Amino acid sequence: MSEMTSWQRVETALQHKEPDRIPFDLGGSEVTGIHRCAYTRLREYLGLPQRKVVIEDLSQQLAKVDYDMQERLKIDVYPLNPGKPEGWEPHIETVGNYSRYIDEWGIHWYMPLGHGLYYDMRQHPLANIDSIEELNNKYTFPDPVDPGRFAGMKxxxxxxxxxxxxxxxxxxxAGIFEMALWLRGFENFYTDMIFNQKFAEYLLDKIMEVKWRYWEKALDEVGENVLVISEADDLGSQKNGLISPELYRRLLKPRHTQLFNFIxxxxxxxxxxxxxxxxxxKELIPDLIESGVDILNPVQVSAKGMDTKELKRLFGKDITFWGGGVDTQNILPDGTPQHVRDEVKRRIEDLAPGGGFVFNTVxxxxxxVPPENIMAMWETLQEYGRY
Incomplete structure (x- = not known):
């Protein structure tokens, strides 16, 4: 088989066909990236010139993957994210022993000074707003079609x-469910979904409106030059769902279906x-497929029921697995390079046959994560990733 372009390789995999090799994503999105500390060490390990790391995602402290790294690792997937609103920058300041920034939704994020690895949210703008009237009178949602978001996108x-x-x-x-949790606070919105459902649904719909307007404009900008659309909502913990399947099907699935159909x-x-x-x-994957999901990420292999061989057998004809290439909770940070190689080989054997697989970490x-383990992962993908 002749060498494919990255676009052809990814599109072939998404069509559940086998491309020339398994597509590889590192840095294509804010959920398939690499932390700035690991990225700096990896550049040094590979002998690439050291340079100031550009932060792609502030809260997660993700590094922008530079062109020389993309070329060195034969990365197939690139990012195209919206810009910031015109004239707006996150307000970053020192508060006690923390660096704090306030995002455009009004959420306050904190990171310990000196040794912090991430920003964590600590203040939620709708924490004390629990009625439709108050929401309409006291809170302004970000403008989803601000020109700054689309500068250079086309x-x-x-x-x-x-x-x-x-x-x-x-x-x-973030997703409609996640944004509601972040705006109200986790305990508040979980409670709203049971005891204040009218307000909960209204808030979800307001977030949906923001998303609809953004996607309408973004899709106009990119025209025919687009293949993959990113959406999200974390619905699971290590052992179970975050909410019951019944509550998901009543409150979230209809809205996800509307949004994905619109897109x-x-x-x-x-x-x-x-x-x-x-x-x-695992229990929700049939619902996700029904709602219009084509690609599942991150395929958290260490979570209960998320065995890659079984997932491929049950759902491999209907959904592409984008992730699941190596466990990032235990093996990638703490295993030996040989542990990593064994893990990657197993996941490729489970997920690659027939296409429908894009390699990425969980x-x-x-x-x-030590650079030796990252390269053990990559080298194993090169060895076993050809069809």
């Missing part, structure tokens, strides 16, 4: 397509919905 999409590079078109916010109808060509959903979600590579 041109970058055209460039990627012309160069044969696959990319993920990024979203303007696919609005797009000027066939697009694939990339859906990031952590945890033990979520982002964290800051404590």
């Amino acid at each position: 041109e970058q999409a055209q460039n990627y397509r012309r160069e044969g590079k696959a990319y993920i078109l990024g979203r303007n916010a 696919k109808k609005k797009a000027q060509r066939k697009v694939y919905i990339f859906y990031h959903c952590c945890g033990a979600i 979520h982002n590579i964290q800051g404590d």
Whole structure:
């Protein structure tokens, strides 16, 4: 088989056909990336010139993967994320022993000074707002069609397509469920879904409206030069779902279905919905497929019921697995290079046959992962990743 472009390779995999080799994603999105600390050490290990790390995602402290790294590791997937609103920057300041920033939704994020690895949210703008009237009177949602979000998007999409590079078109916010949790606070919104459902549904619909308007404009910008659309909502923990399947099917699934249908109808060509959903979600995968999900990420192999061989057998004809290439909770940070090689070989054997697989770690590579293990992962992919 002749050498494919990255676009051809990813599209073939998404069509559940076998490309020339398994596509590889590192840095294509804020859920398939690498922490700045691990990235700096990897550059040093590979002998690449040291340079100031550009932060791609502030809260997760993800590094932008530079062109020389993309070329060195034969990365197939590139990012295309919306920009910031015109004239807006996150307000970053020192508060006691912490660095704090406030995002455009009004959420306060904190990271310990000196040794912190991530920003964690600590203040939620709707924590004390629990009625529709208060929400309408006291809170203003970000403008999803601010011109700054789309500056250069059309041109970058055209460039990627012309160069044969696959990319993920990024979203303007977390998922509808996640944003509701972040805005209200976790305990508050979990309670709302049971005891204050009218308000909970209204808040979900307001977030949906923000997403609809963003995707309408973004899809106009990229035109036919798009393949993968990013959406998300974490629904699982290590052992179970975060909410019951019944509650998901009543409150979230109909809205996800509406959103994904809207995106696919609005797009000027066939697009694939990339859906990031952590945890033990095996029971919900048939629902996700029904709602319009084409791609499941991150395939959290260490969570209950998320065995890759079984997932491929049950759902491999209907969904692409984008992730699951190596366990990032235990093996990648703490195993030996040989442990990593054995793990990667097993996951390739489980997920690669017949296409429908894009190799990525389970979520982002964290800051404590040694470069030797990252390269053991990559070398094993090169050895066993050809069809």
